[in-house]
Amino acid sequence: MPRASGCPLDPAPELAELQERAPLVRVRLWDGSTPWLVTRHAEQCALLSDRRVSADWMQPGYPFHTRFLRDHHSEGQFLTAMEGPEHLRLRRMIARPFTPRMVEKLRPTIEQIVDDRIDALLAGPEPADFVSEFALPIPSRVICHVLGVPYQHHDFFHRAIRAVTESDVPAEVASKSERELYHYLAKLIGHKLAHPDDGLLSQLATERLATGQLNRHELVMLVLxxxxxxxxxxASMIALGTLALLLHPDQIAVLRDADETGVAGAVDELLRYLTTVQPGRRRVAVEDIEIAGQLIRAGEGLILPEEIGNRDESVFPDPETLDLRRDAGRHLAFGFGVHKCTGQPLARLELQVVFTALFRRIPTLALAVDPDDLPFMDDGLGYGLKGMPVSW
Ligand code: HEM
Known part of the structure; x- marks a missing residue:
């Protein structure tokens, strides 16, 4: 569903209309299937935490985002597509570096990375592309640091990741990129076993692979x-969040005056308002479920677009307004239930550091083009910006 022209930060207007009409409606997907679309916050939370609902894309009726994912889903399972004890076992193995306590230890490193990128931006030509010069390198450097993946290979893995996650990439290109990523990581694991370091990849290789708790395929898929x-x-949250703030200068002032708790709340509100992970959580009912006066039958697909759940006015009054002082704590931008984002403490801290430093160090930051001319990315597994020329 396309967004309305001139309103790139709001969900598609059809979604708001469907939300008003009913909590659950039938929709037609690219492959002709007709899963349920769940429009409201309460039903989204209820279904995302219901044990009769599965994220396992091997289950018949799973509503795939793209043809590529449907045709290649048996090649290797991602964490988000697993359920039950298997899911919990793997989720626990990667949890440690993403706990709030461990993430807090990364604060100086993240602050240094952000400061370096601001220095580089200011030293470079004007206008600059905010996405390639700032928004993308920061999370890329941070995740490489956490995992122990060499950042100097970022051109390769970033191009390959794009090919795997964007829906308009030809299947053979996506498939080739996935294989290249797989082999790259498999080789890196061999290297880490011989030369261990502090990264998560090394830790998983030496403590879990070498002891037989993980096999090599599981480890590659986890790290991938x-x-x-x-x-x-x-990266999308950094770019879109900056755009949202530039379009709402009164909110930049709120952010500047905020203390640490205020900045954390502001980031939650940006996450709610922008909800970049799209188009919706995908699930399938594995038993019959009655909810909101509807019967969902076993084998029927579910799509739960959090971007519209996060604009539900029964939970967030005046939801179309970006208000950094509101309590947005119940937002669903990181999902809900057993699959809720493992990396959220890390993402939160990155965003808090970025937005604090950016507007403090570059108070004159401005868009260098008309907002209507910005190229948005809406064909992948997330919403974002392909580029954003800025000056200062
Ligand atoms: C602003 C940034 C981020 C957003 C908006 C986001 C959003 C999400 C969402 C919506 C889910 C739920 C998927 C589902 O239920 O199907 C998820 C899961 C996940 N995210 Fe994030 N995420 C972000 C950053 C990160 C980072 C930095 C990491 C760490 C590398 C990460 C790791 C994960 C993992 C491992 C899961 C799977 C959890 C599971 O299935 O048990 N995310 N994320």
Whole structure:
């Protein structure tokens, strides 16, 4: 569903209309299937935490985003597509570096990375592309640091990740890129076993692979998923969050006056308002479920677009307004239930550091083009900006 022209930060108007009409409606997907679209916050939370609802894309009726994902889903499972004890086992293995306590230890490193990127931006030509010069390199450097993946290979893995996650890439190109990423990580694991370091990849290789708790395929898929998750999601939030603030200068003032708790709340509101992970969580009912006066039958697909749940006025009064002082704590931008984002403390801290430093160090930051001319990215597994020329 396309967004309305002139309103690039608001969800598609059809979604708001559907939300008003009913909590659950039938929609037609690219492959002709007709899953349920869940429009409201309460039903989205209820279904995302219901054990009769599965994220397992091997289950018949799963509503795939793209043809590529449908045709290649048996090649290797990602964490988000697993359920039950298997999911919990792997989720626990990667949890440690993403706990708030461990993430807080990364604060000086993240502050240094952000400061370096601001220095580089200011030293470079004007206008500059905010996305390639700032929004993308920051999460990329951070996740490389956490995992122990060499940042100097970022051109390669970033291009390959784009090919795997964007829906308009030819299937053979996406498939080739996925294989290249897989082999790259498999080789890196071999290297880490011989030369261990402090990164998560090394830790998993020496403590879990070498002891037989993980096999090599599971380890590659886990790290591949983390590499993908750690990049585009946070980069999109940095770029779109900056755009949202530039379009609402009164909110930049709120952010500047905020203390640490205020900045954390402001980031939650930006996450709610922008909800960049799209187009919706995908699930399938594995038993019959009655909800909001509807019967969802076992085998029927579910799409839960958080971008519209996050604009539900029964939870967020005046939802179309970006208000950095509001309590947006119940937003669903990181998902809900057992699959809720493992990396959220890291993403939150990155965003807090970025928005604090950016507007303090570059108070004159401005768009160098008309907002209507910005190229938005809406064909992948997330919403974002392909580029954003800025000056200062
Ligand atoms: C602003 C940035 C981010 C956003 C908006 C975001 C959003 C999400 C969402 C919506 C989910 C739920 C998927 C589902 O239920 O199907 C998720 C899961 C996940 N995210 Fe994030 N994410 C972000 C950053 C990160 C980062 C930095 C990492 C760490 C590398 C990360 C790692 C994960 C993992 C491992 C899962 C899977 C959890 C599971 O299935 O148990 N994310 N994320």
């Amino acid at each position: 998923f983390l590499l993908i998750s750690g990049h585009e999601t946070t």
